[in-house]
Amino acid sequence: xxxxxxxxxxxxxxxxxxxxxxxxxxxxxxxxxxxxxxxxxxxxxxxxxxxxxxxxxxxxxxxxxxxxxxxxxxxxxxxxxxxxxxxxxxxxxxxxxxxxxxxxxxxxxxxxxxxxxxxxxxxxxxxxxxxxxxxxxxxxxxxxxxxxxxxxxxxxxxxxxxxxxxxxxxxxxxxxxxxxxxxxxxxxxxxxxxxxxxxxxxxxxxxxxxxxxxxxxxxxxxxxxxxxxxxxxxxxxxxxxxxxxxxxxxxxxxxxxxxxxxxxxxxxxxxxxxxxxxxxxxxxxxxxxxxxxxxxxxxxxxxxxxxxxxxxxxxxxxxxxxxxxxxxxxxxxxxxxxxxxxxx
Amino acid sequence: xxxxxxxxxxxxxxxxxxxxxxxxxxxxxxxxxxxxxxxxxxxxxxxxxxxxxxxxxxxxxxxxxxxxxxxxxxxxxxxxxxxxxxxxxxxxxxxxxxxxxxxxxxxxxxxxxxxxxxxxxxxxxxxxxxxxxxxxxxxxxxxxxxxxxxxxxxxxxxxxxxxxxxxxxxxxxxxxxxxxxxxxxxxxxxxxxxxxxxxxxxxxxxxxxxxxxxxxxxxxxxxxxxxxxxxxxxxxxxxxxxxxxxxxxxxxxxxxxxxxxxxxxxxxxxxxxxxxxxxxxxxxxxxxxxxxxxxxxxxxxxxxxxxxxxxxxxxxxxxxxxxxxxxxxxxxxxxxxxxxxxxx
DNA sequence: ATTAGCACTCATGGGAATGGAGTGCTAAAG
DNA sequence: CTTTAGCACTCCATTCCCATGAGTGCTAAT
Numbered sequence: 001x002x003x004x005x006x007x008x009x010x011x012x013x014x015x016x017x018x019x020x021x022x023x024x025x026x027x028x029x030x031x032x033x034x035x036x037x038x039x040x041x042x043x044x045x046x047x048x049x050x051x052x053x054x055x056x057x058x059x060x061x062x063x064x065x066x067x068x069x070x071x072x073x074x075x076x077x078x079x080x081x082x083x084x085x086x087x088x089x090x091x092x093x094x095x096x097x098x099x100x101x102x103x104x105x106x107x108x109x110x111x112x113x114x115x116x117x118x119x120x121x122x123x124x125x126x127x128x129x130x131x132x133x134x135x136x137x138x139x140x141x142x143x144x145x146x147x148x149x150x151x152x153x154x155x156x157x158x159x160x161x162x163x164x165x166x167x168x169x170x171x172x173x174x175x176x177x178x179x180x181x182x183x184x185x186x187x188x189x190x191x192x193x194x195x196x197x198x199x200x201x202x203x204x205x206x207x208x209x210x211x212x213x214x215x216x217x218x219x220x221x222x223x224x225x226x227x228x229x230x231x232x233x234x235x236x237x238x239x240x241x242x243x244x245x246x247x248x249x250x251x252x253x254x255x256x257x258x259x260x261x262x263x264x265x266x267x268x269x270x271x272x273x274x275x276x277x278x279x280x281x282x283x284x285x286x287x288x289x290x291x292x293x294x295x296x297x298x299x300x301x302x303x304x305x306x307x308x309x310x311x312x313x314x315x316x317x318x319x320x321x322x323x324x325x326x327x328x329x330x331x332x333x334x335x336x337x338x339x340x341x342x343x344x
Numbered sequence: 345x346x347x348x349x350x351x352x353x354x355x356x357x358x359x360x361x362x363x364x365x366x367x368x369x370x371x372x373x374x375x376x377x378x379x380x381x382x383x384x385x386x387x388x389x390x391x392x393x394x395x396x397x398x399x400x401x402x403x404x405x406x407x408x409x410x411x412x413x414x415x416x417x418x419x420x421x422x423x424x425x426x427x428x429x430x431x432x433x434x435x436x437x438x439x440x441x442x443x444x445x446x447x448x449x450x451x452x453x454x455x456x457x458x459x460x461x462x463x464x465x466x467x468x469x470x471x472x473x474x475x476x477x478x479x480x481x482x483x484x485x486x487x488x489x490x491x492x493x494x495x496x497x498x499x500x501x502x503x504x505x506x507x508x509x510x511x512x513x514x515x516x517x518x519x520x521x522x523x524x525x526x527x528x529x530x531x532x533x534x535x536x537x538x539x540x541x542x543x544x545x546x547x548x549x550x551x552x553x554x555x556x557x558x559x560x561x562x563x564x565x566x567x568x569x570x571x572x573x574x575x576x577x578x579x580x581x582x583x584x585x586x587x588x589x590x591x592x593x594x595x596x597x598x599x600x601x602x603x604x605x606x607x608x609x610x611x612x613x614x615x616x617x618x619x620x621x622x623x624x625x626x627x628x629x630x631x632x633x634x635x636x637x638x639x640x641x642x643x644x645x646x647x648x649x650x651x652x653x654x655x656x657x658x659x660x661x662x663x664x665x666x667x668x669x670x671x672x673x674x675x676x677x678x679x680x681x682x683x684x685x686x687x688x
Numbered sequence: 689a690t691t692a693g694c695a696c697t698c699a700t701g702g703g704a705a706t707g708g709a710g711t712g713c714t715a716a717a718g
Numbered sequence: 719c720t721t722t723a724g725c726a727c728t729c730c731a732t733t734c735c736c737a738t739g740a741g742t743g744c745t746a747a748t
Contacts, residue, residue: 137485237599255581
């Protein structure tokens, strides 16, 4: 008993049908599909086999069959085909592409928003980060006495701000001089190297400034990609749309999980820099997401993958459609960023 | 038939009880309260009166009474008293106060997070904004040819970044020169004036740069408070905790409404710069929030109100507790910001 | 003015009955 | 050996009914 051609065809039909209807599919509806010239009894036998093989599950004795995670995995690997986008969808997405000239933050939020609106699922977009990030500019802006705002700009086109203490005797002039010095000397250096070099090369000059230099370096390093670990999220409430979460308690847990941006970030990160990748149900390794799948696509600046975007939906999502949308959006975002940030 | 002393006492007891239990309160439980030396029948009569006056409502004939919005309004105006904070709550809040030295963004998010964790409701915190915001620093960082990142820093301690086009012939040097010029010349100018002055004073020098100057000014002005219209939000999923939203459909609508940050911003804004203000149920003017109240508190930098924070919860929230928490948090945030940003 | 008493209303929750979808098995047909 | 028709069986979902109980409004007595 193995997966012969007929079993594959039946399995595929079941997955397609279940994705469409959301209800367990029985042998009868399949036998009515004119492309099968089989009776419901035959199909029942095959379905029993498929269940033994772990591809199908039965919610209860007298219900139809539901695909297992294993079945979805097989489906996305071998059976799925991308579906075409509708005109409406293309319209929304290309409108989004035109609306440039904004901060990176806004672009990311907008991307997530479009993704979730089109798919009706929850969208996650990781801020671009790369180990090859380079320094563009550093500015220390004096605030109250003893405090300064550190603004770091990298070639990822993002300003990140945080506040550090500075020795009281350092005035605006000196902070400005220092900003200029660092900006010039380390222009275009990789962020991962800047810290070390600063410690070595500026340590002498600043040795009587207490912990100022170490603080500054630490601040710069905790923002290695200038946006490390940040994600944009949109459409979390769409989760409530699908029936698996009609139980209010589970819904709450789910939303709470989604609100933890750290762990969402990890999920995206774990997906790796692949063009398209799938995590199905149990593969996500989190109980609360056992009925969900995460489909991700990485986006590139030039040819270097710098981030990942993804969609979380029910395991029975229309993968073909979602893949098409992600493909389109990741390329759009990539080209927007590339245009904006590429070395001249 | 007017609101004599006894009616007020009864009404107050009903509100207190209902806030505690969440179930319609009947005449019997009140008559068992030893502080009333009245039979349930007497109380029933009074309750009927209170219903006629619009302070109570009956979900159905044989249920107890539930306070109306009008009753809550009376309650918060005249009857409510602040409740003391528990040691745990104070511990959480003071821990939060100690964790300084972060970007403003992080402080705001943290504030919202603490608020929602303590109250178990949804917390909103408006970014500080003020018509008296002053420019600290402007930096134009060259990106790809023809693009530059604009970083605006105001005395609200925030960097805001967005991208604009620049004439191709303007090199890094010139952008830097211009940044320095603007930063110096307009240092400490009110943001609302900077735009006009720049147009007048720099128009000549930059007249052959196409729309560059207008673009720059517009960018700076759309960030008048450097953070205009931005809010931090936390604990939206707490909404699902309360029974009024156990209906999954309503829950979805609610979450969708909360996710619209614009309208949430407006709600905060409408509350005005009062120390504490309440919006109860229908007073919020949005159907979906008809079972919710918004309690807000403004926070100050020095003595100037620059923003508002608030908590959205069910109309039957423990107002006394929420007011205490908001009071504490708004003062904490105010002092954190004041320390950080006050003129030296 | 207050209260005891009583009839009445209505939401709630627990069976019991019903209908229907879908299965597994068996035996017959191809 | 494979396929199919037929049938008994299982289990869920829906509906209906009824008992229960909380709470009310009204009336008459205190």
